[in-house]
Amino acid sequence: DAKTTQPPSMDCAEGRAANLPCNHSTISGNEYVYWYRQIHSQGPQYIIHGLKNNETNEMASLIITEDRKSSTLILPHATLRDTAVYYCIVRFPSGAGGTSYGKLTFGQGTILTVHP
């Protein structure tokens, strides 16, 4: 799986958009970009994932550059509850024999602090 690079920490004002960058310059053609977050010491929570097109769901938007070497997670209106560690992960979705298993490799992530 490709290695990712994220800033160690970021700040954001409540109500503003939080834009979290991720570099994955060694990503291969079939690898997806996943984002998870971990609030306090709870279990990580899935946010969004994508291959090459931009994606949006009820939680966030994912913007992947055309060369796929970087991406940005956007929380459109950050709240205090969005304060968490955000992990950008790049991996193949399926394992050998077509079985999909999530052997995610978590780095240190970005600590996002949302201020009032």
Add this chain to the structure above:
Amino acid sequence: NAGVTQTPKFQVLKTGQSMTLQCAQDMNHNSMYWYRQDPGMGLRLIYYSASEGTTDKGEVPNGYNVSRLNKREFSLRLESAAPSQTSVYFCASSRAGGSNTGELFFGEGSRLTVL
């Protein structure tokens, strides 16, 4: 929905003691995983089970054993606990099959201290 349930949530052991962490999921997922997270670190994969009846080593398997008891349950055993195994342990599960899957659902964690 319960999702992924781990027991116990907290445990203190003495060096050399053994224990089993239990994990159960009610989402009919085929794949299950055990991760550990040390303070200030990301998660590291210990063992995983791609499907019922199979288990494989992850990044840090030494000192652990696992059992995929059935489709719902995946247990992690420490045969002789060591202080280096003090950590928070997370169980996770995911669907299998398809080309656009991979979302993991995590439990709330089991906090283990080995004295």
